[in-house]
Amino acid sequence: MRSETQPRKGAPVPPAGALADDHAFAAWAATVAGEALLELRGSGLEGTELKDAGDLASHELLMELLATHAPDDSVLSEEEHRGTRSLHSRLTSSRVWIIDPVDGTREFSEPPRDDWAVHVALWQDGELVAGAVAQPGLGQTFHTGEPPVVPVSTALQPRIAVSRTRPPAFIDTLAQELGALLVPMGSAGAKVVSVARGLTDAYVHAGGQFEWDSAAPVAVARSAGLHASRIDGSPLLYNQADVMLPDLVVCRPELADPILAFLASHPTD
Ligand SMILES: Nc1ncnc2c1ncn2[C@@H]1O[C@H](COP(=O)(O)O)[C@@H](OP(=O)(O)O)[C@H]1O
Numbered sequence: 001m002r003s004e005t006q007p008r009k010g011a012p013v014p015p016a017g018a019l020a021d022d023h024a025f026a027a028w029a030a031t032v033a034g035e036a037l038l039e040l041r042g043s044g045l046e047g048t049e050l051k052d053a054g055d056l057a058s059h060e061l062l063m064e065l066l067a068t069h070a071p072d073d074s075v076l077s078e079e080e081h082r083g084t085r086s087l088h089s090r091l092t093s094s095r096v097w098i099i100d101p102v103d104g105t106r107e108f109s110e111p112p113r114d115d116w117a118v119h120v121a122l123w124q125d126g127e128l129v130a131g132a133v134a135q136p137g138l139g140q141t142f143h144t145g146e147p148p149v150v151p152v153s154t155a156l157q158p159r160i161a162v163s164r165t166r167p168p169a170f171i172d173t174l175a176q177e178l179g180a181l182l183v184p185m186g187s188a189g190a191k192v193v194s195v196a197r198g199l200t201d202a203y204v205h206a207g208g209q210f211e212w213d214s215a216a217p218v219a220v221a222r223s224a225g226l227h228a229s230r231i232d233g234s235p236l237l238y239n240q241a242d243v244m245l246p247d248l249v250v251c252r253p254e255l256a257d258p259i260l261a262f263l264a265s266h267p268t269d
């Protein structure tokens with residue numbers, strides 16, 4: 001059991017068991033933040049105001065839940081510039097929560113799109129050890145405590161999830177070479193979840209991203225038996241001094257070799 005501080009009156013209460021189980025805690029925190037975001041989305045705010053309010057509300061809530069229920073741990077959040085910061089230096093901590101309060105912020109501000117997510121991952125002593133991706137628009141949270149069961153693929157051609165606004169330059173050539181269909185979508189979390197749900201077979205990204213964009217999705221993907229690596233096949237490393245992690249491949253294991261072979265033999269920048 002982790003140590004705890006006194007919760008604020010009215011703060012969400014974790015279910016029994018979630019305090020002793022990092023997987024369950026990550027799932028609960030991501031779900032609660034997602035519910036707050038859905039409520040905000042129905043408040044009448046629009047566009048940039050809605051994006052900013054969502055980023056702030058979800059960040060503040062997650063920081064509060066972590067400060068209350070995991071006060072000895074450190075936090076790396078996309079929204080660190082906002083009011084609440086981690087009390088501890090993450091580079092000397094053995095446990096660091098890596099959170100993206102709203103991933104797919106653009107899509108969050110475009111109701112009724114559901115391709116946006118809340119990411120909560122736990123990095124411990126060099127590895128991702130737990131993670132949750134809430135996809136509030138679907139009313140579902142995918143997490144390492146109950147790893148998704150990837151359905152058997154019946155697709156006639158591989159389907160590659162890709163950023164709808166910033167696809168990698170090489171993606172059309174990759175699709176051509178593999179005979180694949182591109183499925184544009186917002187949010188790194190939603191794209192990884194689409195692979196885990198069997199709606200797509202791979203997610204390929206390059207050109208820029210940060211640790212919080214992929215930490216929780218990669219933890220969930222690995223727990224489901226999917227391949228996850230950099231596009232050169234090297235490991236994805238988290239809680240680094242430089243939090244840029246600009247590219248990744250998440251895919252069904254059988255697609256890793258053909259995708260990585262393509263990427264090794266074509267320019268990717
Ligand atoms: N070229 C790039 N540089 C920096 N971040 C990028 C990027 N391409 C995608 N991302 C980030 O990766 C996440 C998923 O992107 P996309 O929806 O385009 O697939 C988004 O996170 P946020 O919504 O948390 O900012 C987005 O900002």
Ligand SMILES: [Mg+2]
Nearest residue numbers: 100103104213
């Ligand atoms: Mg993000």
